[in-house]
Structures are given as structure tokens and as C-alpha cells.
Amino acid sequence: GAHMVVVGCRGQDTFHRAVLGSVSTGLIHHAHCPVAVIHDEAPNLLGPSPLPVLVGIDGSPASEPATAIAFDEASFRGVDLLAVHAWTDSDSSGVLSKHWSVLQSRAAEILAERLAGWQERYPDVTVHRRLVFDRPARHLLDESESAQLVVVGSHGRGGYAGMLLGSVSAAVAHAARIPVIVARQC
Template structure:
């Protein structure tokens, strides 16, 4: 693949939170596995200056810079504690001063992956993803990994779970899923939902025709990648139900979910738009979201 030749490592957004620490640990292992450098970035949002706040501006700015140094120092310690010193990749730390989302989106243009912590309140009553993780999922120029504070232990032999719908974004996600499964030495579960609605019969629908089409999509999308990655054992799953529900359910037995962002047009346009957000919000394991722009950086090439 051309990915490693055109992209320069992994970017981790850090802010000192538990989610941030989890993202650092996951990204460190990913960087070790790929043999690439890692950049820990803390973004300081600019203050809006106004006359009543003018006297406090200098003090607040000084506090922000001091806090940034503290956050990055702790982030470096977390990264170093995650793996043996002999295996630690090159790790860089930087403070960026601008809007958080736009800054990280811009920085993602030359990265293999962005890793960010999620925002949540647990399985019940969970809040939506944080504004930063949501912004990156929808706008980053490379795959985005959304990490929970304390992902449940799924076992090192648990498979990678892939959502397939046949779109360009799905093709890029498939490329990354085979790569991740191969590097981890685990199997791949490829799931395709051949219905975007609940399983209640609809008048005039030929279910057998849709099911046959689903098997065809899976076969076509997996064939080239199975040839390129003969070491990856693939289990195909074809379901008749809303895809997000099944991906979240199957994620309980996986170590990583990979899904595209932006999907089929028309009636099924929600497959990898809202689905990617729903899975990133609800799955308890790391979720990698791949946008169609990943096609430009070599993820979906079988050459």
C-alpha cells in the first residue's frame, strides 16, 4: 500500500481526561504495531477578547499555556508507560493554538490516523459523542479512531468487525480492516445488512432477491482483499435489520470495529452516515471510522 509512504504517523488529540489517556494507550500500541511515529497534540482554543475581560486576558492565556505543558507532560508519561522502552516509537508533543476541531482536521491531512477519546456517561443514558470526536468523524482527512475511557477486555484473539455496504467509504474501510486484522493476527467478521429497515415484511418486497444481492456484495467486496491477505480468516455475516444495531451487538465479541462514513445514496443514505455515529457512540470497544477521502491516500488500493 502507499499509505505509509504518503502519511506521517498517528496523531492523538489529548486534553488530560480519562478518555484522552485511553486514546494515548491505544494509539501507542497502534504506532508500535505499525512502526510509525506518534504526535500528541493539545489544542488551545483562542480567547475572544472584549473590554471587560481585557485585564484578565493575560492571566488566562498564561494559565492556558501552563495547562498545555502539564497536559502534554502527562500524555508523554502515559505513552511511555504503555509499552516497554525498547519498543516505544518516536513520540512528539506539540501545542496548537486555534479552534480545536478545525486544527485537528487540518493536521489530519498528512497523518495515517487520528485517535481521539469519546465522551460518554455509560451504556444507559449515554450522551452523544463529544463535539471534537463528532467533528473529526465527519471531517477528518484520514481514518479516525474513537476510544472509550475503559474499553472492556475482549481478548487479544478477538476478531476485527467490519461493516460493509458497497460504497466507496466502505471500500476504504475494508482495506483498513484487512490491514488491522493481519497486523493483529486475528480473524475478520464482515457484516452486511441487506435491509436498512426493521425486519417487518413490506408489501411487494422480494426478500430472496435482496438476500442474494447482499451475498453478491459481500463476495465482490471481499474477494480481492482475501487474496491480498491470505492470513486473515474471514467470517461473513448477512443480516436483515438495521445495521447499527447489529454492529453494536457484534462488537461485544470483537476488539475493534471499522466502518465507513457516508454511505449509499437515496433510501439507504443513512447506512454509513448516522450508522457510523451511532456505532461510535454506543460500542464499548474502539471504533475506526473511515471517510471516502481515505481513498485518496491509498487505503483502498489492492495493487
């Protein structure tokens, strides 16, 4: 099988964006390998860029393939890696202020667990960690404005589950202006 599928998005009108969007969404949810989505609005990065590689880490096993690809890409490109763990809780009104330090500490543990061992394997990659209480897709899109590549994992929830639950990976892949690699857990 393929090591990676690369999909370009060039459609300018709503119809073409919907059709291309459905193809890339299908691949993101069902491909058995990583999927790279390259947008026509992507800045021309033919030359070396000092911008970091951005990886979204949610703490699940689906983060592992994304972390592996992100470290490999950062090392290959000779740039830093920005590892982001963003989380939100719709019912956090009173809990947030009372338990902020506990939530933040747990988030730091999750990020540290998922990065464990990778920094030793890639000593040439400087890692910056960021913990954010925000919707993951929104924050990754904000961070992507100052990155050259985004790498996210996919839980593989295709079909109705993926549509109903929403997909951070699909949202980022469709809305980011820079290349996005969606790593599958195979």
C-alpha cells in the same frame, strides 16, 4: 497530514459526553483521515485477544477504505475478520417474504464484490461473512460485543445531511464499548 486521528471519550456526566461527542462527531464527519474512537469503558486489550475484527460493509465505495483497514488490522493482530452486510428497507412488509431469496442473493453479491481481491492480499486472514436484514448500526453494535475492534466507512455527509440522514458510523462510534475506526474515503 495525519494518518489517523485518535479520540478518547472519558466524560462521565451528560455535559461532558455531549461535548466530547460533538468533537468526535465533528471529526468523524469532517476529518481527512481515519478517526479512531476509544471509549473509557473499552475492555483492556493490552494482551493478545482471540476476538475478531468486525467490519461493516454497505456496498458503497465508502466501504473500500474500511475494508482495507479491517484486513490490515486483522492481519496485524493475527485474528479473524467478520465482514457484515446489514440492510433494511422500511417498506418491506410484503416484499420481504416474496423476494427474500433475491434480496439475500443480492446482499451476498455486494459483500463478495467488496471483499474481492482482499482475501488474496491477506491470505493469513480468515474471513467470516454475515448477511443480516436489520438496521446496520444496531446489528454492528450487537456484533461488537464479541469483537475487539469495529471498522466502518463514512460517506462524508457532514452538516445537515449527516444529521438528518443519520450516520451509521457516528452511531457505532459513540455507542460501541470497544475501539471503533471510522475510515474516510479520501
